[in-house]
Amino acid sequence: MRRSAAPSQVLGNVAKKPRFIPPGKSITVCLKNEMKEMDQEIKLKEIDEKEESASLLSEIYGQNQNANFTQSVESTGKIKTTKACFSVKKCSKVEMKTLNTPKADALYLPTLGAAKEEAAQEEPDCLEKYFSVVWCKASKKKHKKWEGDAVLITKGKSVILKDMEGKDIGRGTGYKSKELDSLGEGQTLMVGGKEIEVMGVISADDFSSGRCFQAGIGTHDTVPTAFSQTNMKPFCKPFKSVSQPNTKENILKDSQSYKPRHDPNASNSLVMPKPNASHQWMFNKAGLPMVDVVVDPHIANNLRPHQKEGIIFLYECVMGMRVSGRFGAILADEMGLGKTLQCIALVWTLLRQGVYGCKPVLKRALIVTPGSLVKNWKKEFQKWLGSERIKVFTVDQDHKVEEFIGSPLYSVMIISYEMLLRSLDQIQAIEFNLLICDEGHRLKNSSIKTTTALTSLSCERRIILTGTPIQNDLQEFYALIEFVNPGILGSLSSYRKIYEEPIVRSREPSATKEEKELGEKRAAELTCLTGLFILRRTQEIINKFLPPKKESIIFCRPTALQLELYQKLLSSRVIRSCLQGRLENSPHLICIGALKKLCNHPCLLFKAIKEKSCDPVSDEHDESSLYKGLIDVFPQDYTSDTFSETDSGKLQVLVKLLAAIHELNSSERVVLVSNYTQTLNILQETCKHYGYSYTRLDGHTPVSQRQQIVDTFNSKFSPAFIFLLSSKAGGVGLNLIGASHLILYDIDWNPATDIQAMARVWRDGQKHTVYIYRLLTTGSIEEKIYQRQISKQDLSGAVVDLSKTSEHIHFSIEELRNLFTLHEDSTCVTHDLLECNCMGKKDHQNPSSEKPSVSRSCQLGQNHGKPHSKKPLSMSQLMQWKHFSGQHQTLTDPFLERIKENVSFIFQNVTSPTSTS
Ligand SMILES: Nc1ncnc2c1ncn2[C@@H]1O[C@H](COP(=O)(O)OP(=O)(O)OP(=O)(O)O)[C@@H](O)[C@H]1O
Ligand SMILES: [Mg+2]
Structure with a gap:
């Protein structure tokens, strides 16, 4: 049988173009342009939302057979929505029939090949149906990696699969007609060695116009990608006048065909809220119909509930729906809640969709992130969207900004803060419509270069992502707010007068009652105003999706x-x-x-x-004099090159702990964290000594290698048992879910640093129970720092800056006295401070306690008749942790059992989906 020419050849050999762009696209674009021009003459009235969606649905899905709506243009030029009792399904059947006109056949039938022709002969009366699908090669893997988008055509018992350039990539026959008839979203099918999943239904109209083949371009994009835009322009005029006269009917028909990119009524669909009347008045001057903005089901199906809320929040912020005329947002969710995914969902949605006439909101988005996370962002884009849907551009040594400017392929640029400063001139010249600053708390200082550079970008839609609390220093808070929503808090001087001064004053011990009241009111006002565009959820929200976490604070003698x-x-x-x-x-x-x-x-x-x-x-006499006489305490043959684990209490414990993990959980791995490179060197030597394979990431690791190191470690084939991590270098953003044990060898003044490090393993994607061990030297300064950490955490939300290091902390003499005291006789000073009377011998609940549900035998305050303890909250929370002395006869925890010899005390807490202690 002689095959007809391919569609591309029918259209004049446009097949040589990189993509198949059917003429329908140009017509649509032209019509829309015309509609804009005619805006003066014809005002499109917003279609009643309910009626509109019913109408749209009927168009797409052929439903609502008896209650459809049609629109007529009144003599005033306004569109009137009226009910009409006719069946769209019937009508669309007629339309679909007429699709097989010689013209349509000439375009599509020849490429369908023998299978379709046979099918057509066998089942002449069967209707064709079209579906957008994703496909991959058939495999038994549970988590499939889809390889591309495609269009599936079904007719009777046969199917044909076409790629996004209209080329056949699979076909099959002999299916059950019933099965194909009921094919719907989410269902899977095998087509010639490929597995496909249906993402949505394609209307006959979209198929016949070829719009469905324009991969990555919205059905009604009016801001096409750079590529399509440049190719489209010259063709507008002829089409406009020749093919589609600019009649009211045509404009009406066109407006009727605006429809959501994804089914808003599908189960699990995530539909963005519609803007209110004043937003429409401001941003929809052309009176385009409102269309549901629906997050791609490919992403939406994977979202946690809090992430759905987060995406709606971000959407409302950047669309200016929360605060009129402001487009910024701060997403301050705690670590590991998936801020990246929420942003990816937002970016992808806005690059392809828009509420007003489907016009995409974004053309280009810029993501600025710490160098170590650039590749991670790219990976996350691929993880959630595959490599077909979107191409993101990461700037590095080999990929310069110029390449992004010159290429039509990319709509998202990911760049590190450092690289941004270096390429600022070029970046300033690009028009970005959305700016996302990951780990954006670094912008808290408005005078640093990074902040001024980013502020200089003209982009109004700005998002800061941060896992670190931001409300602790009112000036830094101002800087962050000023960055995302400039001017919203007024000038710095007025902000100081109105908010900062009264709030700070009210928290001073000498504040009068009036001052306290005023400060509280102002703080509430500030929270209320900024709360409109700041969202912070705590990790508890995700706990139920994570495996249990067993956290132990180990006091080492x-x-x-x-x-x-x-x-x-x-x-x-x-x-x-x-x-x-x-x-x-x-x-x-x-x-x-x-x-x-x-x-x-x-x-x-x-x-x-x-x-x-x-x-x-050396002119630092103080340091020299501090060390005076110390050398004599060391054994005579002591050298700094050879060290022994027996000289350090913590190292002794560490060595035993590693041995226990290696022996008891041989397939599990460990992240070993220190704040100091020199300490990491010691830990590395220890690994070598005991023959543990390891990998290492610290401040010296080139940024370009970091993601690779992380990926290799996370892979189940990783040869490394231990990941040596400098918390300062790699604390933020990294995913180290390849490990299920994490040991914090030392402690930082800033609790956020330690929490950041701990969150590397206990995060989404982790499959095993997570064990966190924090090693502290009993009675030493480490315990004091820990106590300070937990009382500082109590104050988070108040005016406390968690980001300060010891250099920035002001110590009173009293505090220094406490710091410079060694408690040789105590097994745990922290426990002593809790005024607990358990003597470290119990780890079970006290039956005589007044509040048995929450209290333990040594519940702070209750044993002392102080129900309203003034002790900070997290100190009392610590009381709820199991705690026991290292001398405890039998420890149920097999790891702790192995190390107890060198341990004086232990606090332990288990967080699990079902229990919290
Ligand atoms: N809905 C989800 N289902 C499965 N995995 C998820 C989901 N959301 C996020 N993840 C995974 O959880 C991990 C943590 O997410 P992400 O890195 O975005 O967290 P984050 O909020 O940016 O935290 P941090 O403040 O530490 O940077 C990632 O590996 C991500 O792919
Ligand atoms: Mg992150």
């Missing part, structure tokens, strides 16, 4: 060497003078540093002493 050195340091002249208030040049910070080093391992202190003594030009 210091070794004799550590104790001796510690005492010696505390008795030094420098520390004594600090305690007398002599703090010029911050000698106390050096002392704190030395104590922290000692807690990690005495050899770190030894190294510092040696370096100081080798430094003849």
Whole structure:
């Protein structure tokens, strides 16, 4: 049988063009342009929402057979919506029949090949149906990776699968007609070795016009991609005058064909809210019909409930629906809640859709992120959208901004903050319609280069993503708000007067009743105003989707060497003078540093002493004098190159813990975190010594290699047992779900740093129970820092800056005295502070407790007749944790059982979908 020419050849060899763009597209575009021109003459009245969606539905799905609506143009030129009792389905059948006119056949039938022709002969009366589908090669894998979009044509018992360029890529016959008849969204089918999943129904009209083949371009895009735009323009005029006279009927027909890109009524569909009248008045001057904006089911089907809410929130913000004339948002969800996915859903939706006449809201989006996350963003785009739907451009050494400008393929650019500064001129020249700043709390300082650079971009729609609390410093808070919604809080000076000063004053101990009241009111007002465009959800929201997390705070006994050195340091002249208030040049910070080093391992202190003594030009007398006499405490043959685990309490525990994990959970892996490169070196040496395979990411790891290191570790074939991580370098954003154990070897002043690190493993995608171990040296400065951390967390939401390091913390003499005290006799100072009377011997609930449901035997306050304890909340929360001394006879936890010898005390908490303690 002689085959007819391919459609591309019928149309004059346009097949040589990269994509098959049928003429229907141009007509539509032209018509829309005309509609705009005619705006003066004909005002399109907004179609009643209910009626409109019913009408749209009937158009798309041929439903509502007896209650359809038609529109007529009144003599006034306004469109009137009236009910009409005729069956659209019948009508569309007629239309579909007429699709097989010679013209339509000439376009499509020849490429359908023998299968279709046979089918047509066998089943002459059968109707063709069309579906948008995704496909992949048939496999038994549970989680399929779809390889592309396609169009499925069914007729009778046969099907044909076409790719987005109109080419046949599969066909089949002998299906049950009933099965094909009832084919619908979400259903799967095998077609010639390919598995397909139906994403939606394509109307006969969309198929015949070829619109359904325009991959990635909305059915009614009026802002096509750069490629299509440039190709389209010259063809507008002829089509306009020749093919479609600009009659009212045509305009009406065109307006009737506006329809959502995805089915708004499908189960699990996520439909964006419609704008109100004033928004329409502002942004829909042309009076285009409103069309449902529906998140691609490919993404929507995977969203958690909080993510759906988050996407609606972001949508409303960037569309200016929450605060008139403002388009910014701050998504401050805690770590791991999927801020990335929420943004991807938003970007993808807005790049393809728009509520007014389907016109996409965005043409280009810019995502700025820390260097270590650039590749992660790209991966997440691929994870949720596949590589067919969207191409994102990541800027790096080999891919410069110019390439993005020159290529029509990309609508999303991902760039690191550093690279953005370097390429600012080029970036400024590109028109972006949405700017997303990941880990955007770095913009809290309005005078730093990054903030000024980003502010200089003309883009109005700005989103800050951050997992770190942002309301703790009112000035920084202002800077973030000012970035996303400039001017909303007035000038800085008026903000200070109206909000900052009264709020800060009200929190001072000496504040009067009136001042307190005023401060509270202002704070409430500020929260109310900014709450419109700030969203923060806590991790609890996702706990139910995560595996259980078992968190242990392990108090490790210091070794004799550590104790001796510690005492010696505390008795030094420098520390004594600090305690007398002599703090010029911050000698106390050096002392704190030395104590922290000692807690990690005495050899770190030894190294510092040696370096100081080798430094003849050292003018830091304080540091030298701090170390005076210390060297004598070390054994004579001590060197900094060879160190022993027996010299450090924490290292002893670590070694036993690693051995236990390796032995008991051999297939599971560990993330080992420290804030210091030197400590990581020690941990690395320890790994080597015990033959544990490891990988490492710290501040020195080139940004270009980071994602690869992470990916390799997360892969189930990873050879590494341990991931050595510097929390400062890689704390934010990384996914390390390849590990289910995480050990924090040391502690940071900033609880956010530690929480960030812990969230690397206990996050979406984690399959195993997660074990978090925090190692603290008993009675030492580490315990004090921990206590400070938890009382600071209590205050989050108040005016506390969690991001400060020790350099920025102001210590009172009293606090320093506390910091520079060693509690040799205590098994756990933190427990002592809780005034608990359990003596560390119990880990079960106290039956005599007044509130048995929440209290334990040593519930803070209750055992002491103080039901309204003034102790900070998280201290009391800590009381609800199981706690016991290391001497406990039998520990149910097999890992802790192995390490208890060197452990003086343990707090433990289990978070699981069903229980919280
Ligand atoms: N609905 C979901 N289903 C399955 N996995 C999800 C879902 N949402 C997010 N994830 C996965 O959870 C992980 C964490 O998401 P993401 O990195 O976006 O978190 P985040 O909110 O940006 O956290 P951080 O503040 O730490 O950067 C990612 O691997 C992501 O793919
Ligand atoms: Mg993130």
